[in-house]
Amino acid sequence: MRLDLDAIKAICDRQGTSVTEMLREARVSRNAFYSLARKKMIVPRSIEVVAEHLGVPVSAILDEPVTPAERLEVLAREASRIAASNEDTDSDNLRHTLLLLDEKPVERLRRALRRGRQFNFR
C-alpha cells in the first residue's frame, strides 16, 4: 500500500492547486511527504506483519470507508456521537455539515445558492 502520487496530483489539479501549495497549506513538510511517496509500503511494518500473519492484504485490516454509503454511515455515527455529548443539537444539522465539509467551498456555496434560488425565502 503506497501513496498514489499521480492521484494526488490529479486531485490537486481538480481543486485548482498544486501539490507544493497543498502541502504548504496543510502544513506538511515536503521532505516528509516525498519520503513517504517513495516508500513501497506506507503503513507501519507491524501492521504489515499482522496482515501477513493473517494471510490477508493490509487493506483488509484497515477501517477506511470506500463507498459513498459507508461514508454516509460513518458521518451519521460521527453526528450522533457529537449530538450525544451536546444537548439541544440536531444530529441532521451536524450530519449535513460534516457531509458538506467533504466538499470544496465553492461547491458548498453553489449548493446553497441553487436551493436558495429554487425557493424564495425572502
Add this chain to the structure above:
Amino acid sequence: MADSLIFGNREAEFLKELVRQKVEFIIVGLSAAALQGAPVVTQDVDLWFRDLTEPGVAAALKKVRGSYIPPTADRPPMFAGEAVRLFDIVVHMHGLGEFDEEKDNIIKVRLGRFKVPVLKLERIIESKKATGREKDKLAIKVLTDALLAIREREGRGGGTTTARG
C-alpha cells in the same frame, strides 16, 4: 442546465479581481456560512466593503462589465451586470463592530486559484442574533450546530477544513 451555472467563472472572476486590486472586503451572511460548511440556503452573496469608493471596486466591476449604482433615499447601493447579479452590497452588519473592528475575524477560503476573506461563522451567528428577524432566528440553530460540527472535525483532524478547497 442553469443550475450548474450558479456561481461560475464570471462571478469568481469578479471576486478574484477584487482580491487582485487589494480591495478590502469580506464575504458575510449565509453565503459566508455556506462556504464554511453550514447547511444553509441563500439567494445572494453578501459583500461587505470597507470603502465602496476604493478605485479597486470600480476596476473589478469594469473587468467583468458590471457597474455600481449609488444608493438613493429608498434604495441601498447595488451592482448591475450579469457577472455581479449574485452579489449584494452590505453597508452595515447588525450586532457587529465597524469593518475595521471585524476585519480580523475572518478566514481565508480558497475558490480555485485564489482565496477570499470570509467572516467567521461565530461572528455570522452574532450578527443573526442581533437582527431579531424571524428567518434569522431559524438560521441560528443550523449555524450553531454547524459551528459545533466544524469545531469537532477540526479538533479531531487538527486542520483548517473550512479554509480548504
